[in-house]
Amino acid sequence: INDDETIDYVYKVVVIGDSAVGKTQMLSRFTKNEFFFDSKSTIGVEFQTRTLNIQSKVIKAQIWDTAGQERYRAVTSAYYRGALGAMLVYDISKRESFDHVARWVEELRVHADKTIVIALIGNKADLEEKRAVPSEDAMEFAENQGLYFFETSALTGDNVEAAFFKLLEEIYSVV
Ligand code: GDP
Numbered sequence: 001i002n003d004d005e006t007i008d009y010v011y012k013v014v015v016i017g018d019s020a021v022g023k024t025q026m027l028s029r030f031t032k033n034e035f036f037f038d039s040k041s042t043i044g045v046e047f048q049t050r051t052l053n054i055q056s057k058v059i060k061a062q063i064w065d066t067a068g069q070e071r072y073r074a075v076t077s078a079y080y081r082g083a084l085g086a087m088l089v090y091d092i093s094k095r096e097s098f099d100h101v102a103r104w105v106e107e108l109r110v111h112a113d114k115t116i117v118i119a120l121i122g123n124k125a126d127l128e129e130k131r132a133v134p135s136e137d138a139m140e141f142a143e144n145q146g147l148y149f150f151e152t153s154a155l156t157g158d159n160v161e162a163a164f165f166k167l168l169e170e171i172y173s174v175v
């Protein structure tokens, strides 16, 4: 679907999390079904879109990428403005990226709308042999914070659609 006239709603979604966890590739996989080992080519792009159906409505998901501003507190409130959903991504093979998740949640609580729907995403699930974050730890954190939780692989595409669709369906049901 590409005709702008048929669009019922535009949903802004932000993708956040530490550098190199796979945010840009998640987005690329979801909007273009592409993956690049070297993601430099997509730097500077502010957002990408994909139009899809949620319960017979035509939804245009406008998904924003941080484009290298992941340093602590470098993402400005303009980035979060109007966002209805957030994908908070960490890398299952990098413990530090999960340890910083609480910080990113705090950023959302400060800068984003109170009703924002948040999905916690453990990306690079294909790197099972290098796993540094047990699924149970993330599940427990997500439950305590009221977040949805998915493990994905932007590389294989595993669960990427499911995670985005769940977030968008949830936004649809709350707005
Ligand atoms: P960002 O800084 O969070 O936007 O991370 P990128 O999307 O640029 O990805 C950082 C690096 O991780 C790149 O070399 C990607 O190819 C790689 N990468 C991203 N997603 C995955 C994944 O699901 N599995 C594996 N094995 N590598 C990934």
Ligand code: MG
Pocket: 023, 024, 025, 039, 065, 066, 067, 068
């Ligand atoms: Mg990136």
